[in-house]
Amino acid sequence: MKKRRIVLQIVFSLLPVLLVLAVFRVYPIAVAVIKSFTNWDGLYRSDFIGLRNYVSFIQSGLFWMVLRNTLILLANVPLQVFAGLVVALLLYEKVKGWRVYRAVIYIPQIISAVIIGFLFKIFFGFNGPFNAVLRAVGLGRLAIEWFGNSYTALGVVIFAVVWFSIGWQAIVILGGMSAIPTSVFEAAVLDGASYWQRAFKIVVPMLVRVLEFCIIASGVWTLTQLFPFLYAMTRGGPGFETSTLDYMVYLKSFGLGFGSDYGMATAIAVLLLLLVLAFTLIEMRVANRADDWS
Amino acid sequence: MRGKLKGILVTLLLALMTISFLYPLYYMLANSLKTRADYFARPFALPGAPLQLANYATMISQFRILNLFKNSFVISALTVVLLLAAGTFASYVFAKYRFKGRSALYVAVMVTMFIPSQVTIIPLYVLFSRMGLVSTYWSVVLSYVALFLPECILLMTANFRGIIDELLEAAEIDGCGYFQKIWNVVLPMGRAAVFLSIIFYFITSWNDLFTPMIFLQSMEKRTVMVALATLMGRYTGAPTLQFAGLLLAAVPALAVYIVFQRQIIRGLSVGAIK
Numbered sequence: 001m002k003k004r005r006i007v008l009q010i011v012f013s014l015l016p017v018l019l020v021l022a023v024f025r026v027y028p029i030a031v032a033v034i035k036s037f038t039n040w041d042g043l044y045r046s047d048f049i050g051l052r053n054y055v056s057f058i059q060s061g062l063f064w065m066v067l068r069n070t071l072i073l074l075a076n077v078p079l080q081v082f083a084g085l086v087v088a089l090l091l092y093e094k095v096k097g098w099r100v101y102r103a104v105i106y107i108p109q110i111i112s113a114v115i116i117g118f119l120f121k122i123f124f125g126f127n128g129p130f131n132a133v134l135r136a137v138g139l140g141r142l143a144i145e146w147f148g149n150s151y152t153a154l155g156v157v158i159f160a161v162v163w164f165s166i167g168w169q170a171i172v173i174l175g176g177m178s179a180i181p182t183s184v185f186e187a188a189v190l191d192g193a194s195y196w197q198r199a200f201k202i203v204v205p206m207l208v209r210v211l212e213f214c215i216i217a218s219g220v221w222t223l224t225q226l227f228p229f230l231y232a233m234t235r236g237g238p239g240f241e242t243s244t245l246d247y248m249v250y251l252k253s254f255g256l257g258f259g260s261d262y263g264m265a266t267a268i269a270v271l272l273l274l275l276v277l278a279f280t281l282i283e284m285r286v287a288n289r290a291d292d293w294s
Numbered sequence: 295m296r297g298k299l300k301g302i303l304v305t306l307l308l309a310l311m312t313i314s315f316l317y318p319l320y321y322m323l324a325n326s327l328k329t330r331a332d333y334f335a336r337p338f339a340l341p342g343a344p345l346q347l348a349n350y351a352t353m354i355s356q357f358r359i360l361n362l363f364k365n366s367f368v369i370s371a372l373t374v375v376l377l378l379a380a381g382t383f384a385s386y387v388f389a390k391y392r393f394k395g396r397s398a399l400y401v402a403v404m405v406t407m408f409i410p411s412q413v414t415i416i417p418l419y420v421l422f423s424r425m426g427l428v429s430t431y432w433s434v435v436l437s438y439v440a441l442f443l444p445e446c447i448l449l450m451t452a453n454f455r456g457i458i459d460e461l462l463e464a465a466e467i468d469g470c471g472y473f474q475k476i477w478n479v480v481l482p483m484g485r486a487a488v489f490l491s492i493i494f495y496f497i498t499s500w501n502d503l504f505t506p507m508i509f510l511q512s513m514e515k516r517t518v519m520v521a522l523a524t525l526m527g528r529y530t531g532a533p534t535l536q537f538a539g540l541l542l543a544a545v546p547a548l549a550v551y552i553v554f555q556r557q558i559i560r561g562l563s564v565g566a567i568k
Contacts, residue, residue: 009472010391013383017403017443020380024440025406028417035417042420087311090304103555104312106562107319110551111544112501114519118526118540119318122533129321129337163314168562175563195300224410228503232526249412254419254508262416269413280408 029273036267042260053267062240062248069154070244073226076158076165077218081211083162084169089199091170092177102174106167113164113225117232120160121147150241153234157242160229161222169214176210177203220279223272245272319541326350326538333534349538357521359542366517366546369431369506370499373438374492377446380439381491385450386480390462400451407444411437415508422509433509434517438499446491449561453487454480490561493554497547518543 036053040046057063087105091098108116124130124146131143147153180203188198204211227246230236236243236251243251245268252265325333326349327341353359388400422433457480465479481488503519510516525539551558 006391010387010393013387014399016380017384017447018399020436020440021403021406021443024418024436025409025414028414028421029409031417031420032413042416090308095301095304095308101308101312102559104315106555106559107315107548107551110497110547112503112519112547114501114503114522115540115544118522118536119322121526122536123318127334132337166311167315171559171562178563220408224412227412231503231523246410246412249415250504253416266416269410269416272410273413276408276410 032266032269032273035263036270038263039261040263040266042262046263049263053264054271057264057267057271062243065240066243066245066248069150069242070223072154073158073161073244074219074222076161077215077222079158080162080165080169080218081214083166084173084214085204085207085211087166087170088173088177089203091174092199092203093195102171105170108164109167113228114232116160116164117229120156121233124156147234148238150238153238153242157226157229157233160233161226164229165218169218172214173207173210176207180206216279216282220276223276223279245275319544322537322541322544326534326541328534330532330534346534349535350542352535353538353542357525357539359518359521359539361514362516362518362521363546365431365510365515366500366519369434369438369517370496372431372435373442373499374496376435376439377442377495378488378491381443381446381450382476382481382488385447385454386476388447388451389454390457390459403444403447405444406440407448411441411504415505419508429510429512429515431515434506437505437509438495438502441505442495442498446495449491450484450487453484457483486557486561489554489557493550493558494561497550500547 035046037048037050038046039049039052091101095101122128126143126145130146134140134143144152146156184202184206185198188202193201223244224246226244227250230242230244230247231250234242236247236255240248240251249265249269249272252261252268254260324339324341325337327345327347329346332342332346384403388396418433418437419428422428427433427436461479461483462475465475470478501519503523506517507520507523510520522539522543526536529535
C-alpha cells in the first residue's frame with residue numbers, strides 16, 4: 001500500500017516536467033530534423049528533397065562566411081575569460097570596497113543584451129560618442145563607419161560581448177577561488193611569495209577546472225546566444241558579413257524580406273544543433289556540472 | 295612603498311572598470327533629458343535646465359510603456375510560477391527518492407538543456423499556430439518553462455540533496471503528507487535555490503527578445519524588448535526618445551537586482567547558471 005503511494009508520488013511529480021519537455025523541446029527537434037530534408041514552407045508544401053538544403057547551403061558561399069564569422073566571434077571567449085580572471089584576482093585579496101565592485105561588475109548581465117547591443121550601436125555609430133572623442137583629440141582619420149565592414153563590425157560585437165560577460169566570468173571564478181584553502185595562501189605569504197607569484201603560481205593553477213568550465217560554457221553561449229547583439233548592432237550585415245548560424249536561422253525563416261524557406265532554415269538549425277552537441281560532449285567530459293553543485 | 299603603489303594601481307583599475315560599467319546608465323539618463331539639438335551639440339554634457347521630460351511623456355502616452363510593462367510582467371511572472379511549480383516536485387523526487395531509471399531520467403532532462411532555442415523555434419511556431427496560441431502569453435510562457443526547466447531542476451536538485459533526511463522523516467511521523475512535507479520542509483530548507491530561481495528566471499524572461507519577437511505579433515501583447523526593437527529601428531531621428539526607452543526597459547530588472555543583489559551573487563558563485 002505504501003509502496004503504491006510512493007510510485008504515484010514519483011509518477012505525478014515527474015510527469016508534468018517530462019510532458020512539457022517532450023512536447024516543447026523534443027518533439028520540435030524531431031520535426032526540425034525531418035523537415036530539414038524537405039522544401040517545407042510552413043504550410044502545405046513539404047516534399048522530400050534529400051540533402052539538397054544542406055548541399056546548397058554549404059555550396060553557397062554563405063556557409064563559409066558564417067563559419068568564418070563564428071570562428072572570429074569565438075575569439076571573445078579567451079578574452080572574456082582572461083578579463084574575468086584579472087578582475088577576480090583584483091578582488092580576491094579583499095581590497096577595500098570589494099563587495100561594491102563585485103555588485104557593480106555584474107550590472108551588464110542584468111541589463112538586457114538587446115539594450116546593450118543598441119547602446120554599443122549608438123556609441124560606435126558614425127556620429128556617435130566614440131567617433132566624437134576621436135575627432136576631438138585629432139584622430140578624426142580613425143573615425144570610420146564601424147559597422148560598415150565586417151571586420152570592424154565583428155570587432156565591436158566582440159568588444160560588446162566581452163564587456164557584457166566580464167562580470168559573469170569574474171563572479172564564477174571568484175566562487176572557484178573561495179574553495180582554495182586559506183592555509184595554502186597564508187603559507188605562501190609567510191614564505192614571502194610576491195603578489196604576482198601568489199596569483200599565478202598558486203591561485204591560477206588551482207582554478208584549472210573552473211577555467212575549463214568557463215571556457216566551454218562561454219563557447220556554447222557564443223554559438224547560441226548572440227542573437228540580440230547581432231540583431232541590435234549589425235542585423236547580420238552588411239549583407240551577411242556578420243551573420244552566424246543562429247542568426248541565419250532567423251533570417252531564413254522570420255527575418256523580413258527573404259520569404260520563408262523553413263526547410264532551409266531547419267537544415268541550418270540542425271547544423272547548429274550538431275555544432276552545439278559537439279561542444280556539449282566536450283563539456284560533459286571536462287566538467288561534470290551536476291556533481292559539482294551541492 | 296611597493297605595496298602602496300600596487301594598492302593604488304589596483305584601486306585605479308577597479309575604479310576605471312566601475313566607471314565603464316556605470317557610465318552607459320548615466321549616459322542614457324542624461325541624454326534622455328535633453329532636446330535633440332542639445333544632444334547632438336553636447337552629447338557628454340549634463341542636461342541643462344529645464345530638464346526635458348517630454349521623452350518620458352511620449353513613452354507613456356504614445357508607446358504605452360505601462361501596457362508593455364504589464365505584458366512583460368505577466369509573461370515573466372507566469373513563467374516563474376509554472377517553472378517553480380513543475381520544478382520543485384521533480385527536483386524533490388530526483389534528490390530524495392531512489393528508484394529504477396532515476397539517473398537515466400535525470401540525464402535525459404539535463405540533455406535538453408543544450409538544445410538551442412533557434413533549433414526549436416520554427417516547429418514551435420507551427421505547433422503554436424495550430425493550437426491557436428500565437429500572439430498569446432502562453433506561447434512565450436510555455437517555451438520559457440520548457441527552456442529553463444532543466445537548469446532550474448539542476449540547481450534545485452543539488453540544493454535539495456543537502457536537506458537532512460531526518461527532518462523529512464520527522465515531518466512524516468508528525469503526520470505530514472507529501473504536499474505538506476514539500477511546503478513545510480523542502481521549500482524552507484531549499485530556499486536559497488528557490489529564491490535564486492525566482493529572481494534569475496524573472497530577469498531572464500524580462501530581458502529576452504528572440505522568443506517574444508517571433509511569437510507575439512499583436513501590438514497589444516508584445517513585450518518591452520520587442521517594442522524597444524521597434525523603437526530603435528524606426529525612430530532613429532529621435533535619439534533622446536530612444537535613450538528614454540532604453541533606460542525605462544532596463545530599470546525593472548535593475549531594480550530587482552539592486553534589491554536581491556546578494557542572493558544572486560551568492561548563487562552565481564557556485565557556477566550553476568549561465
